[in-house]
Amino acid sequence: MQAFVLHFGEMGSRWGINRTVGQICALLFLSGRPLPADEIAEALGFSRSNVSMGLKELQSWRLVRLQHLPGDRREHFSTPDDVWQIVRTLAEERRRRELDPTLSVLRDLLLDKVASPEDRHAHARMREMHDLLELITRWSEDIQKLETDQLVELIRLGGRVVRLLELKNRLPLIGRGGKAGAGDKADDSRPTDESSFDEDLMS
Amino acid sequence: MQAFVLHFGEMGSRWGINRTVGQICALLFLSGRPLPADEIAEALGFSRSNVSMGLKELQSWRLVRLQHLPGDRREHFSTPDDVWQIVRTLAEERRRRELDPTLSVLRDLLLDKVASPEDRHAHARMREMHDLLELITRWSEDIQKLETDQLVELIRLGGRVVRLLELKNRLPLIGRGGKAGAGDKADDSRPTDESSFDEDLMS
DNA sequence: TCGTCTTTTCAGAAAAGACTGAAAGTTGAA
DNA sequence: TTCAACTTTCAGTCTTTTCTGAAAAGACGA
Numbered sequence: 352m353q354a355f356v357l358h359f360g361e362m363g364s365r366w367g368i369n370r371t372v373g374q375i376c377a378l379l380f381l382s383g384r385p386l387p388a389d390e391i392a393e394a395l396g397f398s399r400s401n402v403s404m405g406l407k408e409l410q411s412w413r414l415v416r417l418q419h420l421p422g423d424r425r426e427h428f429s430t431p432d433d434v435w436q437i438v439r440t441l442a443e444e445r446r447r448r449e450l451d452p453t454l455s456v457l458r459d460l461l462l463d464k465v466a467s468p469e470d471r472h473a474h475a476r477m478r479e480m481h482d483l484l485e486l487i488t489r490w491s492e493d494i495q496k497l498e499t500d501q502l503v504e505l506i507r508l509g510g511r512v513v514r515l516l517e518l519k520n521r522l523p524l525i526g527r528g529g530k531a532g533a534g535d536k537a538d539d540s541r542p543t544d545e546s547s548f549d550e551d552l553m554s
Numbered sequence: 555m556q557a558f559v560l561h562f563g564e565m566g567s568r569w570g571i572n573r574t575v576g577q578i579c580a581l582l583f584l585s586g587r588p589l590p591a592d593e594i595a596e597a598l599g600f601s602r603s604n605v606s607m608g609l610k611e612l613q614s615w616r617l618v619r620l621q622h623l624p625g626d627r628r629e630h631f632s633t634p635d636d637v638w639q640i641v642r643t644l645a646e647e648r649r650r651r652e653l654d655p656t657l658s659v660l661r662d663l664l665l666d667k668v669a670s671p672e673d674r675h676a677h678a679r680m681r682e683m684h685d686l687l688e689l690i691t692r693w694s695e696d697i698q699k700l701e702t703d704q705l706v707e708l709i710r711l712g713g714r715v716v717r718l719l720e721l722k723n724r725l726p727l728i729g730r731g732g733k734a735g736a737g738d739k740a741d742d743s744r745p746t747d748e749s750s751f752d753e754d755l756m757s
Numbered sequence: 758t759c760g761t762c763t764t765t766t767c768a769g770a771a772a773a774g775a776c777t778g779a780a781a782g783t784t785g786a787a
Numbered sequence: 788t789t790c791a792a793c794t795t796t797c798a799g800t801c802t803t804t805t806c807t808g809a810a811a812a813g814a815c816g817a
Contacts, residue, residue: 352676358659362652367568369775380683383675388794398777403795424785424792434682449565456561472586473555479637480583490709493716501719505712506693512708513696572805591764601807606765627762627815 352381356395368412371397371405376414376430380437385418385427412444435499443495450488457481555584559598571615574600574608579617579633583640588621588630615647638702646698653691660684 356377363373374395379386386394392402406428409415414437415428431437457477465474494502559580566576577598582589589597595605609631612618617640618631634640660680668677697705 352673354659354663355676355680358656362656365570365652371775381676381679383672400778400795400797401776404776407795426794434679434686438686449568453561453565456557460557469586470555473558473584476584476637477558483637483641486706486709490713493713496716496720503689505715506689508715509708509712510693510696512711513699516704517699574805603765603767603808604806607806610765629764 352378355381368408369405371395371401372408375402375405376409379415379428379430380434382429385420385429387423387425387427389425391428413440433499435502439495439499439502442491446488446491450484450491454481454484454488457484555581558584571611572608574598574604575611578605578608579612582618582631582633583637585632588623588632590626590628590630592628594631616643636702638705642698642702642705645694649691649694653687653694657684657687657691660687 356374359377360370360374363376364370366373374397375391378391378394388402388406389399391397391406392399395402397405406415409428410417415430417426417428420427431440457480460477461474461481463474465471494505497505559577562580563573563577566579567573569576577600578594581594581597591605591609592602594600594609595602598605600608609618612631613620618633620629620631623630634643660683663680664677664684666677668674697708700708
């Protein structure tokens with residue numbers, strides 16, 4: 352447990368969240384029961400107030416839930432039981448905090464007039480970035496709608512699709528170069544090379 | 555350009571990379587041509603040596619390439635032309651730096667003997683975490699094998715699948731047997747409960 | 758080889774961030 | 788209402804990270 356908690360402390364500090372927060376989260380995750388702040392402070396060797404800060408932060412990430420145990424006035428904290436739930440919450444929160452604001456900045460910038468040829472290039476780059484982030488945002492929103500077991504299957508499916516394509520590439524006699532395929536997405540108007548992929552998949 | 559660079563500086567500092575590095579990367583991305591270190595320093599208002607550090611860091615992330623322009627002794631730097639390439643490199647590098655070490659720690663910890671019932675629970679949690687991370691690692695390795703346009707299609711496909719399932723749920727007359735799926739979890743190898751998901755998809 | 762142009766390194770200044778103890782705030786039972 | 792149990796806040800300290808200028812190291816042409 353020691354090692355796990357310390358590792359996630361380190362990991363935490365590579366991300367936005369700091370060591371304290373990482374460790375608290377790891378501890379709560381491993382612990383079989385909700386813990387009160389003072390036990391956390393004792394277990395990790397942090398000051399009580401530091402733990403209080405950390406817990407507040409974790410709550411803002413929706414990673415810990417506060418609950419009251421009968422016969423104990425102290426507040427107890429716990430992470431969700433399901434690892435997948437934790438990861439999903441984390442992903443969603445990161446999207447909200449990082450992707451969304453970035454997209455919003457990009458949208459604004461794309462409204463500006465292009466003047467110099469230097470700007471022209473920069474503008475085009477921003478659009479590419481914008482489109483990419485929008486695609487990912489949309490995808491992650493969709494993903495969030497799935498039940499966890501469906502999500503797991505979708506991930507496995509992804510892997511299988513890749514391996515399938517890979518296999519196909521090794522047997523070039525089957526791969527004819529296809530066209531076809533009706534409109535798709537549309538939102539970015541360019542005639543993406545379309546077809547090939549889903550057609551291959553579905554066949 | 556100003557705004558874009560500043561924004562990515564901020565974003566950078568929320569991630570592991572620092573403001574300087576984020577700004578340098580953003581600047582190179584927007585700039586239509588490779589830039590020498592001193593131009594970067596001037597454009598961003600950092601000291602020459604700071605830029606040198608930043609570039610070194612960016613190179614360790616494989617996000618910038620060094621090149622020599624004819625007739626100029628200075629080294630020039632540029633990001634890949636393709637946004638997708640950048641994001642993919644970033645993802646791969648993060649996996650290497652964050653997921654892999656974590657998995658390795660978890661694997662080690664899972665070898666330890668379980669003693670107390672407290673440990674029992676912690677052990678189980680670590681296993682869940684391990685399995686999840688392994689699934690994601692595998693998936694991301696698979697994903698990396700695709701050409702960019704295939705990847706884009708796969709992402710779109712994912713979204714479409716979700717919307718399809720969602721639609722199906724809204725028309726319960728079609729949806730026979732809910733949930734399904736016997737054992738889930740567990741490593742891989744065995745014939746995963748298979749069916750339910752992809753069968754639904756393919757039909 | 759030297760001299761010039763360029764990059765890297767590094768010790769320490771400056772800034773940012775984490776952490777603490779003390780004090781103020783909150784809550785619920787009596 | 789008061790008190791004790793508990794939580795939060797915050798000013799200040801300590802730690803870490805970032806950034807700089809000066810100096811060393813490297814590269815190239817003459």
